[in-house]
Amino acid sequence: MTRVCFQLQVDPSKLDEYRARHRAVWPSMLQEIAASGRRNYSLFLRPDGLLIGYYETDDAIVGDRYLAASTVAAEWEAYMGQIFDGIDGRADQVSVELEEVFNLEQQLSTAAAEDTA
Template sequence: MQRVCFTMNLQPDRIDDYLAAHQDVWPEMLEALRTTGWQNYSLFLRPDDGLVVGYLETDDFDRARELMANTAVNEKWQSRMAQYFDTGTDPDTAMTVLDDYFHLA
């Protein structure tokens, strides 16, 4: 199982809107994440500057991202979420994946 951690940056003035959008994640989006291999997926926020940290487990992250990118619901969701990020682009392409170098099991 591959463990993946990534960061993204929100526009600080859009944090509340972004959090509100995640209060009701579409059921079809949740199902797409599950069926494309995103397991134990969590998002964390540093509210003072909008740093988002994501964590997930998957068998193959590159494959999970590819499968997810090919779903209609992901395209719709990412288009909606892009307005909250400092890049103004698809958040999936704005991820900075961190190196996994230590794990206490």
């Protein structure tokens, strides 16, 4: 399993619109996200517009390719595009992926293995 965390910048003047659109994501888009292999997908938004997203997947590259080829995803990204600051292209293809620097379960597992060695 791969854990993916990314960031984007929502235009601070459009935060209410961003929230409203995500309270009513198109059912067809929800299905495409699931079909791409993404699960446990969440978005977190700060008052200044910093958006952090997180999801888990078995293969991020395959999922990205699936969504890149999806007509529904292209329509959703066009619908959402004017809400973001500083992007050129589809938000799902230009977001900044963040480096995972700590994982509790991983470190607990490593510590437990060392204790039994």
